[in-house]
Amino acid sequence: xxxxxxxxxxxxxxxxxxxxxxxxxxxxxxxxxxxxxxxxxxxxxxxxxxxxxxxxxxxxxxxxxxxxxxxxxxxxxxxxxxxxxxxxxxxxxxxxxxxxxxxxxxxxxxxx
Amino acid sequence: xxxxxxxxxxxxxxxxxxxxxxxxxxxxxxxxxxxxxxxxxxxxxxxxxxxxxxxxxxxxxxxxxxxxxxxxxxxxxxxxxxxxxxxxxxxxxxxxxxxxxxxxxxxxxxxxx
Numbered sequence: 001x002x003x004x005x006x007x008x009x010x011x012x013x014x015x016x017x018x019x020x021x022x023x024x025x026x027x028x029x030x031x032x033x034x035x036x037x038x039x040x041x042x043x044x045x046x047x048x049x050x051x052x053x054x055x056x057x058x059x060x061x062x063x064x065x066x067x068x069x070x071x072x073x074x075x076x077x078x079x080x081x082x083x084x085x086x087x088x089x090x091x092x093x094x095x096x097x098x099x100x101x102x103x104x105x106x107x108x109x110x111x112x
Numbered sequence: 113x114x115x116x117x118x119x120x121x122x123x124x125x126x127x128x129x130x131x132x133x134x135x136x137x138x139x140x141x142x143x144x145x146x147x148x149x150x151x152x153x154x155x156x157x158x159x160x161x162x163x164x165x166x167x168x169x170x171x172x173x174x175x176x177x178x179x180x181x182x183x184x185x186x187x188x189x190x191x192x193x194x195x196x197x198x199x200x201x202x203x204x205x206x207x208x209x210x211x212x213x214x215x216x217x218x219x220x221x222x223x224x225x
Contacts, residue, residue, distance in 0.1 A: 004154070008152070032212050034212070034213065034214075042218070042219070043202055043216040043217060043218050043219045044155070044202070044216050045216070046213055046214070046215060049212075049213055088154065088155070090155075090214075092212050098143050098160070098162060098206060098208075098212055099157060099160065099170070100157075100212065100214060102147075102154035102155040102156075103154050104152065104153055104154040105154060
């Protein structure tokens, strides 16, 4: 069973701080990694994707991938109340064509 | 405006009834997907289609059926064989094979009365 694990939270950070969200996966053959943001009652929105080891930055968001340790993380700098949402990690596994496996998500709360 | 539409937004069904959820996209994407989301759980793949007239079962296909007669449309039927159909149903699409970024529609919330 290919798994994607996330801490369900809630992760609470003060406004302006860095939020760090983590995700681990079970298959070393995993190739592509995605972060989605989902507001309560809404559908997921793609924030970032990363394919190679290292960091990838996009505005206030940084995705970090470490294939040797089988984890991927999302850093949100200068966290804003509007960042309060559930963040879903998704992984594509080798040999599964275009299928993604999703984690259960981490709920982030940014406090004033 | 390019995007994915799902209808209806809310759907109520009596036990024993089949219902069909609509998903349409005008992004010219080849691949389309159906997921189910339950409270506290991640998205689980029901069916997916990579090209017209072809589709594959996902992880929880039992009690569901799909068709892909047009590139733009991928309707999902929830049959009476699905024992616990109350959930949030999400349709997604991606450009095609090898391009995995999936974009989601707004979802349909199905409640069985």
